Amino acid sequence: MAVLSPTQPTHRRGAAGPRPPRRVGFSQRLGRWDVKVSPYLYISPFFLLFALTGLFPLGYTAFVSLHEWNLLGGQGDFTGFENYSAVLAQPLFWKSLVNTFSIFVFSSIPQVILAITIAALLDQNLRAATFWRMGVLIPYVVAPVAVSMIFGRLFADDYGLINELLGLVGIDPIGWHTDRVASHVAIASMVNFRWTGYNALIFLAAMQAVPRELYEAAVIDGAGRARQFFSITVPQIRATIIFVVITSTIGGLQIFDEVRMYDPKGLGGPDQDWMTTVVYLYDVAWGNQKNLGRASAVALLLFLLIVLIGMINFLITQRIATSGPKQAKVSRRQTRRLLAEARAAQAPASAAPEGRGPAAGPPPTFPPTTSTTDREDRR
Numbered sequence: 001m002a003v004l005s006p007t008q009p010t011h012r013r014g015a016a017g018p019r020p021p022r023r024v025g026f027s028q029r030l031g032r033w034d035v036k037v038s039p040y041l042y043i044s045p046f047f048l049l050f051a052l053t054g055l056f057p058l059g060y061t062a063f064v065s066l067h068e069w070n071l072l073g074g075q076g077d078f079t080g081f082e083n084y085s086a087v088l089a090q091p092l093f094w095k096s097l098v099n100t101f102s103i104f105v106f107s108s109i110p111q112v113i114l115a116i117t118i119a120a121l122l123d124q125n126l127r128a129a130t131f132w133r134m135g136v137l138i139p140y141v142v143a144p145v146a147v148s149m150i151f152g153r154l155f156a157d158d159y160g161l162i163n164e165l166l167g168l169v170g171i172d173p174i175g176w177h178t179d180r181v182a183s184h185v186a187i188a189s190m191v192n193f194r195w196t197g198y199n200a201l202i203f204l205a206a207m208q209a210v211p212r213e214l215y216e217a218a219v220i221d222g223a224g225r226a227r228q229f230f231s232i233t234v235p236q237i238r239a240t241i242i243f244v245v246i247t248s249t250i251g252g253l254q255i256f257d258e259v260r261m262y263d264p265k266g267l268g269g270p271d272q273d274w275m276t277t278v279v280y281l282y283d284v285a286w287g288n289q290k291n292l293g294r295a296s297a298v299a300l301l302l303f304l305l306i307v308l309i310g311m312i313n314f315l316i317t318q319r320i321a322t323s324g325p326k327q328a329k330v331s332r333r334q335t336r337r338l339l340a341e342a343r344a345a346q347a348p349a350s351a352a353p354e355g356r357g358p359a360a361g362p363p364p365t366f367p368p369t370t371s372t373t374d375r376e377d378r379r
Helices: 026-065 082-088 091-122 129-135 144-154 161-168 180-208 212-220 225-236 238-252 277-286 292-321 332-351 372-378
Strands: 067-070 074-078
Touching (some): 082 292, 091 238, 225 238, 238 292, 277 292
Antiparallel strands (some): 067 074
16 A cells, blocks of 8 residues: 655754645556546446347336337327326236236246255265256256246146146146146246256355354254254245345246247237236237337336335345344443533543643452352362
8 A cells, every 4th residue: 555745744952843735646546546536437337238239128118108109109298197097907917916926936936945955955065066056056057938838748638748747646627727826836837947046056156165163062062953954044034035035036937938839829818818918918019009118117016016015025034134132222322421421521531731641530340250260279
């Protein structure tokens, strides 16, 4: 670290008066600017890229949502919030929201539980560990369209493999394309198939960062595998759990490929029993309505909903992550009072004249201590 010379040197004996301050050179000014400006320049590429790919599309979507914007005619008159009121007045929009939340619940909760379980199994001393760890990532590599088409045939109502297997054990065939809840379970199984292995590797990376000394101490204390998992592993990877839950929430509310390819028409079935909000947005923009203004309003409402749910999710998981024994808190008033007393106690010592010691006063009292010999005698 460079040390700058003082601008005003110490006063010499016999000098007529204080010397004028020395001018700071250009190199010193450049060094100061470098220290202040360089950190912002280092992080500027991210913000520039985010402004081009994130903020600009979001702002342009908000601009389109306030106009009458047709797919063929382009920009029309300014309508204000009429597009929002028209979208909120459509029952199909609310039905798509219910379908989205239902599929999200059926997919995200089992997905996180299975991912943690698989990561815990992969964290053990396995033979060919790299093979098994790469194997759980294969479903994520497969294209979502291919996964949706395959699962759509597996969950077919008449000749699907799932209904054939259920018939072997005496269970009646399930209408995977006619029953609303069954269709949500089928679509959620596609999401779990693709993303469980990906999240498992994230949990595995967090588990491998846990200090092994904690497990060794737990084994010495007689803790079993289940006790070690719930008492050591889960508390140590709380931050990763929060990250996975939030990303799963964002992705779960934007389900499109699985729903689009689940049936030939791709619009959520004949009664829109599994139409999600993103599929509804697609139908408004490029379907029968071809109204980009209303579609932009749907996109912005979905964005605000995801932000709201993400904040609630973050606060809940943060509260759970930081839960523990509460410690006594000191209020600001008590802190200020203690600081004032400390300053008042130091004031007489600093005000004493030079060459003399501090003002006489009673010696400080300390709490009585017990020597080591006395403690041994008491034992």
